[in-house]
Amino acid sequence: MSSAPRTIIDKIWDAHAIATREDGQTLLWIDRHLLHEGSFHAFDQVRRRGAKVTRPDLTFGVADHYVPTRNREAIAPDIRRMVDQLVENTTEHGIALFGLDDPRQGIVHVTVPAQGLTLPGLTIVCGDSHTSTHGAFGAYAFGIGASEVAHVMMTQTLWQKRPKRMRVRVEGALPPGSTAKDIALTFIAQVGADGARGHAIEYAGPVVRALSMEGRLTLCNLSIESGGRLGLVAPDEITFAFLRGRPFAPKGEAFARAVIDWRQLASDRDAAFDREVVIDGSEIAPVVTWGVSPEQALPISSTVPDPKLILDVSRAEAARDALTYMGLSPGMKLTDIRIDRVFIGSCTNSRIEDLRAAAAILAGRRAIVPGLVSPGSATVKKQAEEEGLDRVFRDAGLEWVDSGCSMCVGMNGDLVPAGERCASTTNRNFKGRQGQGARTHLMSPAMVAAAAITGHLTDMRPLLEGRAP
Amino acid sequence: MTPLTIVESRAIPLALANVDTDQLIPARFMKRPRTEGYGPFLLHDLRVDPQSEASRLDDPAFAGAQILVARRNFGSGSSREAAVYALADYGFRCILAPSFGDIFASNAVKNGVLPAIISEADVETLLNDSMLRSGGLVHIDLAQQILRVGNHVVEFEIEPVWKTQLLNGWDDIDMTRSYSTAVADFVAHDAQARPWATPSL
Numbered sequence: 160m161s162s163a164p165r166t167i168i169d170k171i172w173d174a175h176a177i178a179t180r181e182d183g184q185t186l187l188w189i190d191r192h193l194l195h196e197g198s199f200h201a202f203d204q205v206r207r208r209g210a211k212v213t214r215p216d217l218t219f220g221v222a223d224h225y226v227p228t229r230n231r232e233a234i235a236p237d238i239r240r241m242v243d244q245l246v247e248n249t250t251e252h253g254i255a256l257f258g259l260d261d262p263r264q265g266i267v268h269v270t271v272p273a274q275g276l277t278l279p280g281l282t283i284v285c286g287d288s289h290t291s292t293h294g295a296f297g298a299y300a301f302g303i304g305a306s307e308v309a310h311v312m313m314t315q316t317l318w319q320k321r322p323k324r325m326r327v328r329v330e331g332a333l334p335p336g337s338t339a340k341d342i343a344l345t346f347i348a349q350v351g352a353d354g355a356r357g358h359a360i361e362y363a364g365p366v367v368r369a370l371s372m373e374g375r376l377t378l379c380n381l382s383i384e385s386g387g388r389l390g391l392v393a394p395d396e397i398t399f400a401f402l403r404g405r406p407f408a409p410k411g412e413a414f415a416r417a418v419i420d421w422r423q424l425a426s427d428r429d430a431a432f433d434r435e436v437v438i439d440g441s442e443i444a445p446v447v448t449w450g451v452s453p454e455q456a457l458p459i460s461s462t463v464p465d466p467k468l469i470l471d472v473s474r475a476e477a478a479r480d481a482l483t484y485m486g487l488s489p490g491m492k493l494t495d496i497r498i499d500r501v502f503i504g505s506c507t508n509s510r511i512e513d514l515r516a517a518a519a520i521l522a523g524r525r526a527i528v529p530g531l532v533s534p535g536s537a538t539v540k541k542q543a544e545e546e547g548l549d550r551v552f553r554d555a556g557l558e559w560v561d562s563g564c565s566m567c568v569g570m571n572g573d574l575v576p577a578g579e580r581c582a583s584t585t586n587r588n589f590k591g592r593q594g595q596g597a598r599t600h601l602m603s604p605a606m607v608a609a610a611a612i613t614g615h616l617t618d619m620r621p622l623l624e625g626r627a628p
Numbered sequence: 629m630t631p632l633t634i635v636e637s638r639a640i641p642l643a644l645a646n647v648d649t650d651q652l653i654p655a656r657f658m659k660r661p662r663t664e665g666y667g668p669f670l671l672h673d674l675r676v677d678p679q680s681e682a683s684r685l686d687d688p689a690f691a692g693a694q695i696l697v698a699r700r701n702f703g704s705g706s707s708r709e710a711a712v713y714a715l716a717d718y719g720f721r722c723i724l725a726p727s728f729g730d731i732f733a734s735n736a737v738k739n740g741v742l743p744a745i746i747s748e749a750d751v752e753t754l755l756n757d758s759m760l761r762s763g764g765l766v767h768i769d770l771a772q773q774i775l776r777v778g779n780h781v782v783e784f785e786i787e788p789v790w791k792t793q794l795l796n797g798w799d800d801i802d803m804t805r806s807y808s809t810a811v812a813d814f815v816a817h818d819a820q821a822r823p824w825a826t827p828s829l
Contacts (some may be wrong), residue, residue, distance in 0.1 A: 307735075315811075355706065413824050414824070477646060566649055569656070
């Protein structure tokens with residue numbers, strides 16, 4: 160092993176490298192493989208080869224992409240088939256499943272970390288691009304396609320090329336009202352939706368260190384929206400405190416031993432990064448997206464951009480196309496954009512802190528548009544209900560429903576109708592993402608709550624005055 | 629996997645940036661088994677508009693096209709391999725763009741589809757090429773990493789590993805199985821080095 164200074168990215172990589180070919184491809188060991196209903200293509204590939212899942216003990220299934228968030232007794236047959244298919248496939252291969260009726264059911268990137276299955280220094284893959292979420296613990300976690308899912312099922316390994324390394328340092332301190340979501344959208348707007356392509360990102364600096372685990376999960380979750388392969392945060396006391404006592408985490412002596420190892424997972428002082436991005440955290444304001452790519456994001460105090468003023472041909476045309484789809488005019492204030500509904504949920508922003516932040520704005524107030532609140536897991540739902548948050552949402556006029564990917568991706572039928580505009584805590588404002596013709600504005604949970612109250616995009620900070628955030 | 633060496637066909641110009649995988653195949657079509665074919669769902673919600681760039685997918689002037697030219701950040705977003713299934717089932721064997729989503733590009737290669745990188749300037753030139761736009765043949769040579777339309781020649785980039793894989797039609801699984809001893813050694817050593825790494829309940 161080389162004694163040259165290494166980044167955390169390289170340390171985890173080196174610890175999982177089984178063999179490296181002459182062409183630079185490395186065979187990596189995979190510590191955790193997470194499956195969901197969409198994994199049926201990969202199970203089909205395994206079946207066609209007459210193979211089996213080689214390490215079911217390292218493989219976990221979660222029903223999330225297609226699960227209904229309401230009326231689970233009366234599920235539509237095509238949705239039911241997706242959920243049943245996951246049950247059949249995981250049963251056949253002896254894989255543990257957090258299924259529809261399991262108290263641990265929820266969104267894979269919410270419930271798996273909460274169960275203590277996500278640990279520092281692990282390699283984690285899932286056929287879902289937001290697998291980068293698990294990087295919050297200092298894990299090397301990334302999304303893969305169905306062919307790679309099948310490869311991991313059959314071998315518990317993957318061929319990968321060592322990524323370039325990017326460090327994103329967020330300096331200073333966040334102003335009140337700004338969140339991990341705002342850090343991520345600010346970063347993506349700065350570098351572009353393909354700006355971190357080919358890179359693994361380490362988020363560092365005092366602002367990142369000060370984030371809770373929930374905040375780090377949100378930040379790492381959105382890494383893929385900058386084109387990054389993955390994003391991670393070196394583990395620290397906040398990480399260890401979160402993990403201690405979680406169901407699947409190491410216990411007692413084993414935990415103490417693990418923490419000793421985990422403390423080594425920091426980038427060495429002189430470790431080289433291929434690219435460094437520095438962001439002044441004190442300049443980060445609440446951000447909303449105005450277009451159809453997460454890079455089309457601006458602070459809430461801004462106006463809709465004028466494509467005529469964008470010099471780059473391709474970007475100008477993308478902006479023009481986005482404004483047409485979104486039904487917006489150049490120069491209008493972002494706060495003048497009226498909305499038709501709200502959604503609070505998804506692997507980006509559905510954890511207990513997210514629900515508390517939205518509830519802090521909504522308490523004692525009424526939403527003037529309809530909306531859905533889908534907690535990240537059944538356990539988050541239970542905790543929120545114990546804290547009385549469900550009453551705040553219900554009293555505000557919003558629907559409090561079960562957990563799943565829901566209106567982030569619309570696979571389960573939770574859709575934004577065509578032409579309607581949704582203020583959403585999710586991760587993608589792509590055309591048609593929340594439903595055919597649906598218009599999505601991404602923002603933090605508190606910003607969505609504020610928009611629900613006023614019916615238009617709104618700076619939540621004045622609404623928070625005199626309240627605990 | 630079918631090896632890919634030469635592709636010669638019409639090329640569809642798609643003057644759009646950030647064509648994400650949600651657009652390549654809307655989520656509602658993904659419940660279907662692959663055996664039903666995903667081609668009809670490719671860019672489904674854009675394609676229905678006869679004014680859209682994607683409507684060329686149904687234009688007889690481009691019938692049989694195996695090549696697609698698009699702007700930056702093609703295939704960004706979700707890891708859904710169904711986006712590649714839709715392209716492949718439609719008949720595409722090569723996508724030309726200035727940049728691709730990482731997961732998409734990897735998925736493409738695993739399905740015998742070439743994600744070829746060309747400069748933004750070359751993309752704009754091709755999108756405006758009268759021969760290409762009128763359904764003229766485009767010739768792609770993977771070994772040489774060039775494409776030709778009329779007398780115009782453009783070089784493209786491709787990860788060397790992916791190039792080899794596409795040229796040979798290699799399959800990862802067989803390659804990996806030849807490393808079974810190295811894997812067993814790793815697992816034995818790792819159990820000592822990281823006893824905490826396996827889930828405990």
